[in-house]
Amino acid sequence: MIFDSYEAFRATNFTPKVCILGSGPAGTTIARKLGAAGIPVVVLEAGSREFSDDSQDFYRGSTVGDPYFDLDITRLRFLGGSSNHWAGWCRVLDKQDFEPKAWAPDTGWPISRADIEPYLPEVHDILELPDFRPDVSISDDIRWVQLIKSPAVRFGEKYADELDKSKNIAVVLNTYAAELAGDGRRVTGAKLWSSGQDVGSFTADYFIVCTGGLENSRLLLWSNQRSNGGVVPNAAALGRYWMEHPTFEGGNAILADYSEFEVDATNEAFFSPTLAAMERLKIMNFGIRLIETPYAGIKSLVADLACTAPDMAEWVAYQLSQNLRCAAQLYVAWEQAPQASNRIKLSKTDVDHAGVPRIELHWKKSEMEHRTLLEGLRLFGTTLVEKNLGRVRIADWIVNGGDYPTNEELAGHHHMGGTRMGTDVTRSVVDANSKVHGMDNLYVGGSSVFCTSGECNPTATITALACRLGDHLSKLITV
Amino acid sequence: MSFFTKKISRRAIMQALIVLPTLSLFRGLPETTSSNADPDAIVEINGWILKRSDLV
Numbered sequence: 243m244i245f246d247s248y249e250a251f252r253a254t255n256f257t258p259k260v261c262i263l264g265s266g267p268a269g270t271t272i273a274r275k276l277g278a279a280g281i282p283v284v285v286l287e288a289g290s291r292e293f294s295d296d297s298q299d300f301y302r303g304s305t306v307g308d309p310y311f312d313l314d315i316t317r318l319r320f321l322g323g324s325s326n327h328w329a330g331w332c333r334v335l336d337k338q339d340f341e342p343k344a345w346a347p348d349t350g351w352p353i354s355r356a357d358i359e360p361y362l363p364e365v366h367d368i369l370e371l372p373d374f375r376p377d378v379s380i381s382d383d384i385r386w387v388q389l390i391k392s393p394a395v396r397f398g399e400k401y402a403d404e405l406d407k408s409k410n411i412a413v414v415l416n417t418y419a420a421e422l423a424g425d426g427r428r429v430t431g432a433k434l435w436s437s438g439q440d441v442g443s444f445t446a447d448y449f450i451v452c453t454g455g456l457e458n459s460r461l462l463l464w465s466n467q468r469s470n471g472g473v474v475p476n477a478a479a480l481g482r483y484w485m486e487h488p489t490f491e492g493g494n495a496i497l498a499d500y501s502e503f504e505v506d507a508t509n510e511a512f513f514s515p516t517l518a519a520m521e522r523l524k525i526m527n528f529g530i531r532l533i534e535t536p537y538a539g540i541k542s543l544v545a546d547l548a549c550t551a552p553d554m555a556e557w558v559a560y561q562l563s564q565n566l567r568c569a570a571q572l573y574v575a576w577e578q579a580p581q582a583s584n585r586i587k588l589s590k591t592d593v594d595h596a597g598v599p600r601i602e603l604h605w606k607k608s609e610m611e612h613r614t615l616l617e618g619l620r621l622f623g624t625t626l627v628e629k630n631l632g633r634v635r636i637a638d639w640i641v642n643g644g645d646y647p648t649n650e651e652l653a654g655h656h657h658m659g660g661t662r663m664g665t666d667v668t669r670s671v672v673d674a675n676s677k678v679h680g681m682d683n684l685y686v687g688g689s690s691v692f693c694t695s696g697e698c699n700p701t702a703t704i705t706a707l708a709c710r711l712g713d714h715l716s717k718l719i720t721v
Numbered sequence: 722m723s724f725f726t727k728k729i730s731r732r733a734i735m736q737a738l739i740v741l742p743t744l745s746l747f748r749g750l751p752e753t754t755s756s757n758a759d760p761d762a763i764v765e766i767n768g769w770i771l772k773r774s775d776l777v
């Protein structure tokens with residue numbers, strides 16, 4: 243069932259056991275799992291079926307620190323959430339991403355990759371992915387990894403019909419959960435805002451917050467402030483350890499044979515470090531994306547090479563004259579070391595139409611990140627030389643320790659952390675089952691529970707965790 | 722005046738400065754001619770990750 247207003251939903255006698263906030267990939271996946279298990283569930287969705295400026299305005303906020311996207315640009319607030327404009331790149335976090343790293347504090351998850359692997363067939367089905375091929379080891383340091391571009395499934399479009407026909411799932415549009423109330427053990431209700439007004443409180447046995455990787459922290463911070471700690475009793479880590487995937491052009495490569503790494507229709511290939519290389523260099527994970535360089539770019543690259551290695555440049559020029567495609571741009575996206583100071587705070591001055599403080603995002607890249615970028619490119623360059631696959635030129639600003647350019651991709655629109663998973667209540671917000679520490683009936687879905695980000699796009703892992711949480715709750719909740 | 726400039730004429734300093742950039746040390750280039758340099762060694766010059774033998 244899909245209702246266009248809270249009023250229409252209230253007119254029915256549908257009594258859900260579980261209330262999910264948000265209909266993005268996380269919320270929709272959990273709802274479908276619970277619905278399939280015969281558990282009545284309501285999904286409260288702040289937006290409507292389509293994009294609207296009015297709804298989007300609730301997402302405005304500010305950023306302190308490094309340049310970042312406007313917060314109302316980097317996500318979407320309507321049915322299906324940000325899946326309405328995601329690019330569809332998929333890979334699940336690697337086994338090594340879940341493991342603690344002695345050289346990077348606050349890494350390591352309370353679960354391992356094996357805990358989400360049983361759900362990967364479902365993830366492939368939901369995101370319409372073919373099977374991943376295993377990583378290919380290029381050297382002791384570098385793996386050739388695969389990211390698959392899904393058809394960028396729009397969850398709202400794909401599942402609207404199924405949700406509408408479902409007897410166990412009610413999706414209620416235009417219904418904003420502005421605040422949760424809690425007594426330090428249980429959430430006792432959600433204060434709702436619909437059609438421009440306060441429409442009272444809604445209650446259910448269980449609540450699952452799936453409002454996105456920025457909004458989850460905002461809603462819980464505000465709710466906790468209003469209920470004097472009654473929603474997140476252990477709030478030391480709430481909003482903290484927020485992470486993105488910084489993304490910049492790192493340089494170029496000249497390849498002996500471009501087709502060596504050609505993997506898909508997008509002519510892109512991806513490379514990541516081995517755990518041993520990360521440990522040796524004390525860096526985080528990264529993904530180097532290799533993209534064919536347009537001809538004009540190759541000429542200046544060869545001219546630059548001629549100043550340093552004339553014979554090599556001559557060889558490249560010869561390859562070019564044979565019309566071989568032999569040069570590539572290297573984009574690097576990398577994992578940020580978790581840092582408590584990268585955090586979501588509530589603005590002291592700016593509120594949305596419902597009176598909820600807007601987000602003030604504090605985000606800064608650290609020295610470890612510059613090292614990951616530089617050493618990552620060096621590792622890749624060294625591997626190409628050693629294996630006689632090509633040569634790499636690292637961009638000047640990286641070698642010279644200059645400022646990050648401001649006219650590039652910046653980051654991936656991947657909002658991770660803020661309600662991270664863990665066992666230590668001073669450093670995490672949810673437990674291994676995504677339940678808020680100390681609360682009996684409050685869970686969190688989405689990438690805000692990520693402890694570390696790995697190098698890959700988050701949605702495949704979000705979907706796997708959502709399947710796992712749906713499964714867990716299906717066994718726990720009796721109808 | 723420093724010891725250095727007292728002992729060496731201005732003209733000699735200027736000449737030395739002009740020659741400096743052509744010395745491999747100051748171009749960031751490793752010694753390529755030395756007979757015992759490993760041609761397969763990896764070198765980083767001007768951002769390029771190369772094999773020493775690429776520089777010949």
Ligand SMILES: Cc1cc2nc3c(=O)[nH]c(=O)nc-3n(C[C@H](O)[C@H](O)[C@H](O)COP(=O)(O)OP(=O)(O)OC[C@H]3O[C@@H](n4cnc5c(N)ncnc54)[C@H](O)[C@@H]3O)c2cc1C
Pocket residue numbers: 263264265266267268269286287288289315316317318319320321322323324325327328329330331332417418419420452453454455457461654655656657687688689699700701702704
């Ligand atoms: C331009 C762009 C490109 C991207 N490309 C990729 C990619 O290639 N690969 C990849 O893996 N990821 C990509 N992403 C990220 C991906 O979109 C997100 O990881 C994913 O959508 C997160 O799912 P979610 O369900 O956790 O949150 P969201 O998709 O953000 O959904 C949250 C939902 O909650 C609703 N909501 C918010 N607040 C409330 C509230 N208080 N009450 C009720 N409802 C509320 C929102 O309207 C929304 O529908 C991209 C993102 C962007 C912006």
